[in-house]
Amino acid sequence: MRIGVLTGGGDCPGLNAALRAVVMASDARGWDVVGFADGWRGPMDADARPLGIDDVADVLDRGGTILGSSRTNPVGVDGGLERVGAGLAAHGCDALVAIGGEDTLGVANTLARTGVSVVGIPKTIDDDLGATDVTIGHSTAVGIATEAVDRVRTTAQSHLRPVVVEVMGRHAGWLALRSAIAGGAQAALIPERPFDLDEVQDRVAASLARRRAPVVVVAEGALPAGGAETVSSGETDAFGHIRLGGVGEWLAARLDERNDADVRAVVLGHVQRGGPPSAFDRELGTRLGLAAVDAVAQGSWGSMAALRGEQVELVALADAVRELKLVPAQQYDAIAPLLR
Amino acid sequence: MRIGVLTGGGDCPGLNAALRAVVMASDARGWDVVGFADGWRGPMDADARPLGIDDVADVLDRGGTILGSSRTNPVGVDGGLERVGAGLAAHGCDALVAIGGEDTLGVANTLARTGVSVVGIPKTIDDDLGATDVTIGHSTAVGIATEAVDRVRTTAQSHLRPVVVEVMGRHAGWLALRSAIAGGAQAALIPERPFDLDEVQDRVAASLARRRAPVVVVAEGALPAGGAETVSSGETDAFGHIRLGGVGEWLAARLDERNDADVRAVVLGHVQRGGPPSAFDRELGTRLGLAAVDAVAQGSWGSMAALRGEQVELVALADAVRELKLVPAQQYDAIAPLLR
Amino acid sequence: MRIGVLTGGGDCPGLNAALRAVVMASDARGWDVVGFADGWRGPMDADARPLGIDDVADVLDRGGTILGSSRTNPVGVDGGLERVGAGLAAHGCDALVAIGGEDTLGVANTLARTGVSVVGIPKTIDDDLGATDVTIGHSTAVGIATEAVDRVRTTAQSHLRPVVVEVMGRHAGWLALRSAIAGGAQAALIPERPFDLDEVQDRVAASLARRRAPVVVVAEGALPAGGAETVSSGETDAFGHIRLGGVGEWLAARLDERNDADVRAVVLGHVQRGGPPSAFDRELGTRLGLAAVDAVAQGSWGSMAALRGEQVELVALADAVRELKLVPAQQYDAIAPLLR
């Protein structure tokens, strides 16, 4: 048996833990593994190399992915899926383990429906995939964002100055919600819930009145009630593109106008998805990698290894990618008592 | 409404997050909170003080418990439970939130059965309570132990010298298992599974043969097949007590005899339960604290806030303390391919 | 004897360590300490409170300053220096310990020349004060910036994508230089040395040719040869101000145009000056605080506690603020072999 493996989409901490587990579990069964380069580009170009246990001996605590990644999507390319099949065949792969988020696993699901022997492993720092309690990378990102909230809080407090921290999350607010809870923020603004600027300002003012510097955590995809046009500045950015996002800076500017205090914005950006994985992401990546090899052994094509409660189980890829997992209104509303 | 709250048993990171949530959620409902000192000693001695939101404003990222803790158990004291009831009454408490592990929650369960209005929140770095996926403090401890494994690995590798790392866990091996997985150890020895010294040595030798320094993670409660008498040295320790434990040093000595390399032992000890809580433990403590106040509002006496999958639910205290949650054999055996 | 103490300018990690040492050393001598609020605003408004050893018992590992800080400068205010003197007198202060950077210590120096009994302690994350090897806060900031470089490197490498990291440093490049060295960056751009865009691009291209994702560390005050007008976009930012800086985004845009790879910019911002101080900053703050109290005891007015080699010595405030300490050309050129 020879297994192909790839990592697709944005990289994140914990991918290497999953790769390592796939390789070690395969090796223990006497199977070979080949690693495809750069997500779906690898099989499309038949670009792969053998992966043995020595190749993964030192990667457990390394962020990113030793295979490389890309956002190449064979579905949008003429003959793309056929090229994937040909690439797998060229390397003699009997099965493929695809590690990725919505896009990568969506392709895997499509392939599975056409008869390709594929299983999936879920990763995304946004934690917005269905059918699993959590995805690889999310725990580390929450830790990084929480540390940032901790850091800005001490300086905010010293100057009694509100700070807006913009974290990742275009569609789902899990990262913003969790880092706001763990960091003790005074507001948590998420894409699922258009925010009311006056309400945010009320929280900020109430916090300042207690002589506590408020920290506002905002997901990059959060919008004020009224919509995107409010946030878009119309200016072009340094790249010559219309500036559509920038909700963090926009919000800081609005709060700056409304308060007798300098308001600062911090945009965390790519630091959120790099660096050593948390112990949780290493364990999760490892368990999911082991389970994916079990799935291959069982011929559970079209399945995805998922964490459900304390157990790792196999679920249908189709269930994972059907719709984004968003923050439920009730869970969001429950933290209201903390936001002060 | 006035709620009493206490933290009992060994302290751990995340307790203050739970206390803070209990206070803030109560305050939002217009309720008062009093904090009892030092676990069950507090109500037994009617030793408590009011807790307002300013008291918990800066504790989210602080390890330990601002209330203090102790192992005082009213069940073993003549008239102990009555004194608890009197202490609650003396401070006008309508309900009690008890935060603790097996012992503390066992007392809470006993009190609930006698009609006291009590709800529980689970904590223990060992994660050995039933009815919840995980307990407060475990995530942080796994992170600390994993970091230690990372650290000893680099020095072990530089000298090609095996290292034994002893972590906490008298009865349950979760902490050892998880830090071994996350740290990439070559052996993980847990209380649930008597270990075979020859098998451990085989792993060590195989690792050295690959010129990889093996790291052996051992729970303090792990024992070689053959039992406790093997490990007990018979000597008295510096405190004049018979040395019963010390499996880490014992194992290092045995491996030292069997290998042409100096073997070192590291006993992590109390660093595993202190310091800033992980983002996960802060969120978990917060969510469980919020849920405990909901439970009080609902009059769900005898219940415990628990994490089940992605949800926080109320479970019966009796279910949480009925028996220790141990590592299942299947889950332990599943990591065999990684141990090299 | 009663000592006043204040912290001025931008806050940074380690200030509380210095405050604690001032308080504990004073207490050991039987002296009182009062803490003025918000830098020079405190004495100007006679706003102070007593500081005892219990007030500083838990602050050693806390970022920021428990006294608050501000950029209020009495020199620019009519009668400002007199108000400072009156504020000191109002609280019965026999001496003042001023903790701050160039501005704060400049005021202290001016006061000393007019006969006020003042000594200084240097802090600034930029490390650009003279007469001391290093200032409080710099070590922690270098650690944070280096961690960010580490983090973006793993994601950059996974996508083979250059990343520009903008760190603080308007006039001096110490933070950029050190985090670039410690993070293994491919370019380090500092205010002291106008950079040649073509040369930066050559480094980026050479790195990509080796299939290594380049990381470019740039100080916020660095400028391309040709000057500020090159970087200024002319656009107004979200605050309605002309965007003068933004060298990080500007540079990323230029590199994006020149390479067949998406280039990303990360602007670290205020996370660089908050959070728990490094062990070094705690020790440094403590040693400087102890020395400042010694200086008071000796009546060494107009002096500043400074680290010189392994020793803490008293230097003249005038020497510390005479000119900014910049990166010498030779030290900058010496790292050329590393930049690839």
Added chain:
Amino acid sequence: MRIGVLTGGGDCPGLNAALRAVVMASDARGWDVVGFADGWRGPMDADARPLGIDDVADVLDRGGTILGSSRTNPVGVDGGLERVGAGLAAHGCDALVAIGGEDTLGVANTLARTGVSVVGIPKTIDDDLGATDVTIGHSTAVGIATEAVDRVRTTAQSHLRPVVVEVMGRHAGWLALRSAIAGGAQAALIPERPFDLDEVQDRVAASLARRRAPVVVVAEGALPAGGAETVSSGETDAFGHIRLGGVGEWLAARLDERNDADVRAVVLGHVQRGGPPSAFDRELGTRLGLAAVDAVAQGSWGSMAALRGEQVELVALADAVRELKLVPAQQYDAIAPLLR
């Protein structure tokens, strides 16, 4: 030109940074580098391999040493120094860069006096070498020990229980002194100053009286006034050797007898010398590595790269190894006001 390089003695974080700098600076000059394995064993056995810039591309943030290390000392071996010379010749080395502590650099000094072209780089977590302000590895170790003090403090405080933390340092107390200062310990016991048990107990009791849990930091080489026989228990340890050390456990036992509180001991052990180097150690290792190659270029045989204030300078190896750098009495006494 071909340079040999080796790392000797106990490993520590930052060695790889120095190796990387030696390789990159040599490469920039067009020189070759060969790395000898396992300290002086490498040249004695002519065991070496070429080191190019790709070999050191990913090691900057890695603890330990990619070359391996050992305590092999050619001076004590018949014909040892001749074998070193022959090993260097066998690999065509024109010069040798030796990275190590007292023993390794002592050998280097001996070789230099016999005409071998050798320069040194100082490392030791103990920071007890002369002629340099600090050595590679010390900063990281201080950080780790300080974090441990932070961690045990929160748990100590929660149970109002004294904790003794034993850190490394057989002859010099720098690590104990600095982690005690940075961690806010109530006592710092170092080898240079025999401690008075009654005085330690007084500090412990005073701290408990303030309801502050005392943390006592003790270097492994610290001894009570009266000497080693007091500490030695006479028992044999698990390895069958007489237990000579164990001052941490011994002290905890003595304090346990004297206080109405359970006293705990934590022995940090080998975690202190592993794991990722601090930013400071990475920069220091890099600067010293660059300077060592400069020394080779200048033919400054018998010299050592050293940090002196803000400058890296060349000093005589003989000066570095003449005597251990110990904590001066004055510097130790200065922290007395903090110890409560």
